Amino acid sequence: MMQDLVLGLEVVTPDGVVWDGLRAVQKDNAGYQLRKLFCGAEGTLGIVTRAGLRLYPTPKQQAGALLVLPDFAAAVSFGAFLRGEAGEFLTGLEFFCDLGLELALRHVPDLAYQLETRGDVYLLVELASGSLRVPLDEILNSALEWGMEQGLVLDGALATSGAHRAQFWRLREEQPEGQRLEGEQLKHDISVPPGAIARFI
Known part of the structure; x- marks a missing residue:
């Protein structure tokens, strides 16, 4: 924050x-x-x-992923696991629902969804480090495998470049525009304890 x-x-x-x-x-x-x-x-x-x-140096490396999850409870569980695995290297963790994604894809030109699977919930993950020795891709890939084994993650893709990470984040960032172009909007920038997210939604 x-x-x-x-x-x-x-x-x-x-x-x-x-x-x-x-x-x-x-x-x-x-x-x-x-x-x-x-x-x-x-x-x-x-x-x-x-x-x-408080300022931090520009990261020397970053890793990112877009994940498809079955529900918000799975997103919370996977997020808690990832927070434990990645620790201080976890710099971004944001989820959104399929309706928001659908509106963005419908109304925003040049926006592309690149995974084969759609789900109810999507999770954007970003790791960063000031050291090139930290195996960010390994950490993220291992967490993704664990999530799939546990049934928390249905599908996912690791970003292969900074531009690829930006494409993932654009799927989230264009959702307000998709909602605006659809018509009536509901704003829901909220904060609740992680354990209450699934129940709240």
Whole structure:
């Protein structure tokens, strides 16, 4: 989450007071964590004028996959397994449903679905590392095999290049446009605990 990358802020509050919370330390036990309130308030508590951010080097390698799953419960189970297997190298994990994909494919030109199988749920996975020695493709391939053995993954493809990864992510990113062109829209950018996702949906 973005707020986890924010080490400090300077904020001007609605009454004109400048709040200086730019102590860019990783651990701060000096009282209330007001920066987290400001990060989550979308400008309603004040305007951010300066920020101290935690930055990471550009990854030297990345691996990605598009997976087809039978349901949201399988997506949650596989995601939890992958989080344990990949650890800090897991940089992207996002699921979407078949209806959103269908609308994007129907309305967005030059959008292609490249797997043979369709399912109720799809999972986009991305791993990244600052070291070339970390076997990201092996980690991802091993997790994919385990998921298939467990019946959590119906089909999947590993990205063969950065352009291929971008094509996978485009299937997700074009869904709002597909919904817009279909007509009425329902926005559902939500956050719930991972264990409650299947029940919530």
